[in-house]
Amino acid sequence: xxxxxxxxxxxxxxxxxxxxxxxxxxxxxxxxxxxxxxxxxxxxxxxxxxxxxxxxxxxxxxxxxxxxxxxxxxxxxxxxxxxxxxxxxxxxxxxxxxxxxxxxxxxxxxxxxxxxxxxxxxxxxxxxxxxxxxxxxxxxxxxxxxxxxxxxxxxxxxxxxxxxxxxxxxxxxxxxxxxxxxxxxxxxxxxxxxxxxxxxxxxxxxxxxxxxxxxxxxxxxxxxxxxxxxxxxxxxxxxxx
Numbered sequence: 001x002x003x004x005x006x007x008x009x010x011x012x013x014x015x016x017x018x019x020x021x022x023x024x025x026x027x028x029x030x031x032x033x034x035x036x037x038x039x040x041x042x043x044x045x046x047x048x049x050x051x052x053x054x055x056x057x058x059x060x061x062x063x064x065x066x067x068x069x070x071x072x073x074x075x076x077x078x079x080x081x082x083x084x085x086x087x088x089x090x091x092x093x094x095x096x097x098x099x100x101x102x103x104x105x106x107x108x109x110x111x112x113x114x115x116x117x118x119x120x121x122x123x124x125x126x127x128x129x130x131x132x133x134x135x136x137x138x139x140x141x142x143x144x145x146x147x148x149x150x151x152x153x154x155x156x157x158x159x160x161x162x163x164x165x166x167x168x169x170x171x172x173x174x175x176x177x178x179x180x181x182x183x184x185x186x187x188x189x190x191x192x193x194x195x196x197x198x199x200x201x202x203x204x205x206x207x208x209x210x211x212x213x214x215x216x217x218x219x220x221x222x223x224x225x226x227x228x229x230x231x232x233x234x235x236x237x238x239x240x241x
């Protein structure tokens with residue numbers, strides 16, 4: 001018998017999102033030697049997909065905190081248990097049941113995008129090397145069906161900053177988050193067809209890998225990023241997801 005499906009039981013609360021992002025940024029600055037680049041690449045309005053590599057525990061929280069506009073986030077369903085089902089719902093998180101196509105999660109993501117919102121996705125599906133060797137087709141499906149731009153995100157150093165099985169992060173470990181120029185899917189065919197979705201997924205994978213590699217290369221250059229502080233969000237727009 002399959003386990004009961006986990007859902008978010010709380011509805012998104014913009015004030016909770018705003019408060020969590022403000023407090024979370026301050027905490028992130030205290031815990032890590034945090035650097036950020038490319039905030040100007042995130043469109044100020046309209047539907048947008050924020051797609052990042054995934055190698056560390058804090059990748060999702062960092063994207064949630066650092067995006068210049070509030071974003072809903074696809075998150076593994078396992079965390080939606082007990083009080084978490086309500087709290088994560090308040091924050092706009094959407095549970096994803098991994099291992100198969102989760103149509104309910106995809107429909108919830110499309111609803112965010114159709115309302116002109118931002119949606120964060122980690123297309124590798126689970127923590128791994130973070131090298132984007134494989135990109136799940138869900139990202140391409142969402143991009144094709146919504147027409148949303150895709151902003152690639154490179155999260156560097158998160159796995160070393162908070163390794164698996166370590167109860168606490170390494171204090172002041174360097175973590176770098178780079179938002180790239182948005183891309184649009186450009187493939188012909190029925191957006192519902194598997195062949196079209198597969199072609200779009202490969203196109204996005206190539207774009208995400210290119211951004212990850214260029215971000216990794218620039219990270220090796222001294223002074224290539226600015227420390228994150230309050231001034232990094234001059235035009236941030238806190239609103240409901």
